Amino acid sequence: MIKDFTKGLWKENPIFVQVLGMCPTLAVTTKALFGLSMGLATTFVVVSSSVVISLIRKMVPAQVRIPMFTVIIATFVTAADYFLKANFYQISKALGPYVPLIVVNCIILGRAEAYASKNNVAKSFLDALGMGIGFTCALIILGSVRELLGGGSVFGYQIMWPGFTKWVIMILPAGAFLTLGLLVGLFNVINGKFEKQKQQAR
Amino acid sequence: MLTALTAVAVLSGISLVGVYNYATPRIEVNVKAETRKAIANIFPDGADIKPVEGDEEMFSVKDKAGNLLGYAIIAEGNGYQGTIKMIAGVTADLKTMEGMEVLESQETPGLGAEIANKPFAGQFGGLQITHEIEYVKNQKPSQPYQVEAITGATISSRSVVNILNDSISKARKALEGK
Numbered sequence: 001m002i003k004d005f006t007k008g009l010w011k012e013n014p015i016f017v018q019v020l021g022m023c024p025t026l027a028v029t030t031k032a033l034f035g036l037s038m039g040l041a042t043t044f045v046v047v048s049s050s051v052v053i054s055l056i057r058k059m060v061p062a063q064v065r066i067p068m069f070t071v072i073i074a075t076f077v078t079a080a081d082y083f084l085k086a087n088f089y090q091i092s093k094a095l096g097p098y099v100p101l102i103v104v105n106c107i108i109l110g111r112a113e114a115y116a117s118k119n120n121v122a123k124s125f126l127d128a129l130g131m132g133i134g135f136t137c138a139l140i141i142l143g144s145v146r147e148l149l150g151g152g153s154v155f156g157y158q159i160m161w162p163g164f165t166k167w168v169i170m171i172l173p174a175g176a177f178l179t180l181g182l183l184v185g186l187f188n189v190i191n192g193k194f195e196k197q198k199q200q201a202r
Numbered sequence: 203m204l205t206a207l208t209a210v211a212v213l214s215g216i217s218l219v220g221v222y223n224y225a226t227p228r229i230e231v232n233v234k235a236e237t238r239k240a241i242a243n244i245f246p247d248g249a250d251i252k253p254v255e256g257d258e259e260m261f262s263v264k265d266k267a268g269n270l271l272g273y274a275i276i277a278e279g280n281g282y283q284g285t286i287k288m289i290a291g292v293t294a295d296l297k298t299m300e301g302m303e304v305l306e307s308q309e310t311p312g313l314g315a316e317i318a319n320k321p322f323a324g325q326f327g328g329l330q331i332t333h334e335i336e337y338v339k340n341q342k343p344s345q346p347y348q349v350e351a352i353t354g355a356t357i358s359s360r361s362v363v364n365i366l367n368d369s370i371s372k373a374r375k376a377l378e379g380k
Binding site for chain 2: 030056059060061063064067068071072074075078079082083085086087089093096150151166168171172
């Protein structure tokens with residue numbers, strides 16, 4: 001059971017391992033706060049749609065499952081979009097069209113098709129929660145690195161010394177690719193070390 | 203098959219109606235509050251902000267004693283990467299600007315998006331508008347109707363200047379017509 005939850009955090013991390021959902025990953029991580037908000041919105045959508053899909057999985061005819069999943073996902077995305085607009089207007093404005101675009105985030109349909117439509121509610125909930133949190137953490141890391149180098153702060157708190165030359169490229173699209181590439185590389189190096197230790201232990 | 207699909211669609215529709223009803227009034231409040239806040243930033247003494255009659259793009263701003271401080275004009279036009287929406291504050295005699303606040307823009311973060319920040323936006327406070335606003339590059343403005351463009355974001359700077367010139371001249375015509 002617990003593995004259903006933890007696999008999304010590290011072993012099957014949606015960004016660093018599965019490399020899914022790249023559109024929001026690259027586009028909104030100019031600031032750590034935007035990464036966090038995007039991550040939370042996505043987590044909400046993936047958890048609620050997984051639970052609903054798992055609940056109705058036995059009633060869904062196989063031929064129309066994809067349209068049904070899409071309608072369910074779109075409903076939750078629209079709800080999340082309106083909720084942000086109503087309560088966190090500034091964040092919603094900063095995220096712009098990327099909140100409605102959660103609909104096409106392949107992590108969500110991926111979890112629905114690969115997991116929630118085949119497993120019970122509790123397992124699907126944990127699976128989706130793990131994926132959502134793994135996604136959120138990855139976005140926060142990306143956003144923090146880019147905000148730190150590109151703006152000298154993290155979550156709006158000044159960290160670099162005064163007079164620090166901002167690396168503007170880090171908050172431009174190119175910076176997203178550079179940061180993501182380096183982080184995926186780092187992730188693989190750490191994983192490789194773990195594997196070696198495991199093998200030596202045997 | 204068809205019934206399942208229909209049922210899901212109907213249920214989704216019904217729940218979205220609920221969300222819509224909950225959120226729409228709040229969103230309207232947010233949008234209005236933002237405009238008001240921008241106007242209040244430009245006119246710190248403004249107490250009475252009312253839309254000018256027959257014009258949804260313009261607000262008259264009066265202080266507590268009821269004196270007309272000036273007008274706040276919603277200025278909108280094309281920027282480098284999409285629409286830029288601003289509030290331009292002008293004095294009652296339409297001769298100088300009180301200030302400018304950016305409401306919405308999709309300009310490049312770190313470059314064009316700097317139009318919303320003080321080093322650039324602050325230049326518009328006290329700017330003469332009896333002459334068209336102009337921008338200069340890489341030098342300090344030499345005339346009271348000039349602003350310095352942002353290095354690396356000339357197109358965004360130029361867009362702001364053009365949008366303001368357009369909106370101010372439109373507003374002038376509308377106000378003088380009365």
